Amino acid sequence: MSQRPYNFSAGPAALPEEVLHQAAAEMLDWHGSGMGVMEMSHRGREFMSIAEAAEADLRELLAVPANFRILFMQGGGLAENAIVPMNLSRGEQADFVITGSWSQKSAKEALRYCDAKVIASNAEGGHLTMPDPAGWALRPGARYVHVCTNETIHGVEFQALPDLKALGSDAALVIDCSSHILSRTIDWSKVGLAFAGAQKNIGPAGVTIVIVREDLLGHALAICPSAFDYKTVADNASMYNTPPTYGIYIAGLVFQWVKRQGGVAEMERRAVEKAELLYGYLDGEGAGCYVNRIDPACRSRMNVPFQLRDESRNEAFLAGAKARGLLQLKGHKSVGGMRASIYNAMPLAGVQALVAYLREFANAPL
Numbered sequence: 001m002s003q004r005p006y007n008f009s010a011g012p013a014a015l016p017e018e019v020l021h022q023a024a025a026e027m028l029d030w031h032g033s034g035m036g037v038m039e040m041s042h043r044g045r046e047f048m049s050i051a052e053a054a055e056a057d058l059r060e061l062l063a064v065p066a067n068f069r070i071l072f073m074q075g076g077g078l079a080e081n082a083i084v085p086m087n088l089s090r091g092e093q094a095d096f097v098i099t100g101s102w103s104q105k106s107a108k109e110a111l112r113y114c115d116a117k118v119i120a121s122n123a124e125g126g127h128l129t130m131p132d133p134a135g136w137a138l139r140p141g142a143r144y145v146h147v148c149t150n151e152t153i154h155g156v157e158f159q160a161l162p163d164l165k166a167l168g169s170d171a172a173l174v175i176d177c178s179s180h181i182l183s184r185t186i187d188w189s190k191v192g193l194a195f196a197g198a199q200k201n202i203g204p205a206g207v208t209i210v211i212v213r214e215d216l217l218g219h220a221l222a223i224c225p226s227a228f229d230y231k232t233v234a235d236n237a238s239m240y241n242t243p244p245t246y247g248i249y250i251a252g253l254v255f256q257w258v259k260r261q262g263g264v265a266e267m268e269r270r271a272v273e274k275a276e277l278l279y280g281y282l283d284g285e286g287a288g289c290y291v292n293r294i295d296p297a298c299r300s301r302m303n304v305p306f307q308l309r310d311e312s313r314n315e316a317f318l319a320g321a322k323a324r325g326l327l328q329l330k331g332h333k334s335v336g337g338m339r340a341s342i343y344n345a346m347p348l349a350g351v352q353a354l355v356a357y358l359r360e361f362a363n364a365p366l
């Protein structure tokens with residue numbers, strides 16, 4: 001059993017311990033090549049095999065159809081906020097659904113490249129509910145509709161993807177799934193493009209995964225840097241510029257780990273189990289001491305923000321958690337309170353340890 005503390009960081013976040021051990025064992029000599037992965041040419045046989053396996057495993061895990069391309073890019077989620085409009089908007093309309101900080105940032109950045117418009121928002125009341133797709137003011141001319149499917153800071157998550165076709169729209173759905181990719185299946189029939197920074201649920205910061213339908217390629221604005229033109233990246237199998245090789249390698253190890261655990265279906269089963277345990281305690285026995293105000297219908301399975309009813313005890317709470325090996329529970333500064341991020345790499349035992357501490361702290365005399 002692990003002696004390491006449980007790390008509830010929102011990102012960069014904990015990785016499966018098995019993966020870290022494997023990476024450590026292969027650090028100086030990958031598979032008898034005499035080289036560490038960081039020291040290999042990205043065009044050499046060894047690294048090409050690592051990248052090809054990572055892509056194939058991700059395609060299998062998420063059941064990505066053949067008419068979608070998988071790209072390994074750099075720049076993170078925030079760069080995608082510019083790269084997506086540069087590639088997909090053609091300088092025309094793009095619609096945004098605001099559900100929290102991340103979608104807000106996306107809409108703001110897109111304004112630099114296209115006619116970006118907020119067509120639905122849950123800002124009123126503080127991002128505690130999900131705007132019902134039936135009420136979205138979709139524009140008929142929009143090239144795409146952007147949603148953040150899991151708001152890492154505000155802790156709201158789409159439990160199903162909106163069906164734009166059924167809503168009468170031909171726009172491509174763009175999903176920022178950075179903080180819950182590989183924790184649930186994706187219905188690709190509803191999606192045009194998905195992107196995810198790796199550092200939440202996949203691997204180290206520095207790799208960004210883009211999964212894009214082929215017919216959306218080839219329409220980049222003239223100002224788009226070549227290295228960020230999806231078609232250029234796709235035509236060069238993500239090797240137009242030097243890709244983040246070590247990050248891709250670790251992502252590949254994580255994909256293999258997810259496969260060994262039973263795939264995305266098993267990750268989802270575990271995510272539900274962990275989330276139910278934690279929310280169940282907060283709403284039930286712990287409700288006198290803690291509060292989570294988010295509508296239960298759209299609570300995130302990955303990021304669980306909560307507050308102490310007596311916020312003067314925040315520092316004591318965090319110090320006690322740290323002393324018990326429960327790390328990085330402090331909430332994002334824009335929301336305050338606490339946040340437990342319980343991504344794929346967080347074992348059930350970690351959430352059980354957290355709940356045991358929540359109970360102990362709630363029952364401790366002041």
Ligand SMILES: *Cc1c(COP(=O)(O)O)cnc(C)c1O
Nearest residue numbers: 076077078079102152178179197
């Ligand atoms: C973390 C995160 C990002 C930002 O990623 P960077 O790598 O910092 O650019 C974008 N979207 C979501 C939903 C995130 O959780």
